[in-house]
Amino acid sequence: MAHLNPTNQVIVVGAGIGGLTVALGLAKNGFQVRIFEQAASLSEVGAGLQLSPNAVKVLRQFGVADAVGQHVFSPQYACIRDYQSGRYYLESPLGKHIEQRYGAPYWHVHRADLHKELVQACYAAGVEIELGHRVLGYRNEKKYATVLMDKKTEHADIIIGADGIHSKVRELMLGVQAPIFTGQVAWRGTVPAAAIKGATVQPNATVWAGPNKHLVTYYLRGGDLVNFIAVEERAKWQQESWRQEGDVNELRRKFIGWHPEVSAVLEACDSTFLWALNGRPTLEKWHDNRVVLLGDACHPMLPFMAQGAAMAIEDAFVLTQTLLKYDYHFAFDKYEALRKPRVTAIQKQSRDNAALYHMHGGWQGRMKLQALGLASKYASG
Ligand code: FAD
Secondary structure, eight states, X not given: OOOSSOOXXXXXXXXXXXXXXXXXXXXXXXXXXEEEOSSSSOOOOSOEEEEOHHHHHHHHHTTOXXXXXXXXXXXXXXXXXXXXXXXXXXXXXXXXXXXXXXXXXXXXXXXXXXXXXXXXXXXXXXXXEEOSOOEEEEEEOSSOEEEEESSOEEEESEEEEXXXXXXXXXXXXXXXXXXXXXXXXXXXXXXXXXXXXXXXXXXXXXXXXXXXXXXXXXXXXXXXXEEEXXXXXXXXXXXSSSEEEEXXXXXXXXXXXXXXXXXXXXXXXXXXXXXXXXXXXXXXXXXXXXXXXXXXXXXXXXXXXXXXXXXXXXXXXXXXXXXXXXOHHHHHHHHHHHHHHHHHHHHHHHHHHHHHHTTTTTHHHHHHHHHHHHHHHHHHO
């Protein structure tokens, strides 16, 4: 279809992983892109991210995979292990196996490294990034859209709201609705591998499954750091902030009696962040005339498939492709139609994994974990 109404100028709200990736994809394809970010400086939290081949393929397509690849760790297996005995419920090959199967590697990357390489690639592609600008409103006009910020007002053909789970753009489009607390919190941290004593962390992406809790361990930065995410069920989350510093001693107490590999990581940890894990029901729409949502702004998910950032990166690819082919009206329709069923299924699977990793149902929960291991053996045999 020919362009009915060519889109040249794009404003992206938010310089997170989703916003930077879509800005990069569009700029590389000839769009003029400006990002407005509320933070005064460009930075990311000190934590790891699993990047599956679907996400790595997009980074390749947008020319940033080689740069990101310099900082990663390639895990050998994805495992689910018993929190006490360490017995393997599942051991599924990653490494070369997954690269041959899907045509791209499975990586563990520090968020700050991915973020830094995306920022560099954006600058090289001509993206303008303006910091310290908080978006407060938007307006659809006949021939353009306007973003209203605390310090100024700007116009573009389209606006992409990539402003995360607390998205202002989403609120303006669909009304005020607080994210829903899922009854789970995540402690996150990184530990220098050299500081871990008394046990060797395996070079895998490991989920340690236990009653009403789980903990994930994996290496970053070529094996220099070990990243952990410890998830605990809680009835309430009363803190104002959705991300706060946690108490390391409390964290250690919560995981007393867990496998020596887990204890060794927590013993070596000297600081941690605590995040409330929030969700949203599926949104009735992802776009409003010239304004469209992307990433956590429209589909936040529990991190139990490690796909939140990967889905934002996939969104960036699909939105770029549709805007290259179609007028923005049709492009936004097509983007939502292509993306919604996939992200909704992944949101659901991520929720279901909580019950599996937390052994809900006592011995029946354990049986389900064992069945998972058997199924994967038969599938690979
Ligand atoms: P964000 O990263 O939240 O970025 C939004 C940006 O918008 C921010 O820079 C913010 O400052 C800015 N902003 C917000 N409001 C405004 C405003 N009004 N004006 C201007 N700027 C604004 N995903 C994976 O793929 N793999 C994993 O292993 C993984 N592990 C995870 C573990 C945990 C514990 C959690 C909580 C999440 C995990 N995720 C993982 C999910 C992933 O972190 C998110 O899905 C991803 O960061 C979303 O990116 P985003 O760009 O949509 O939003």
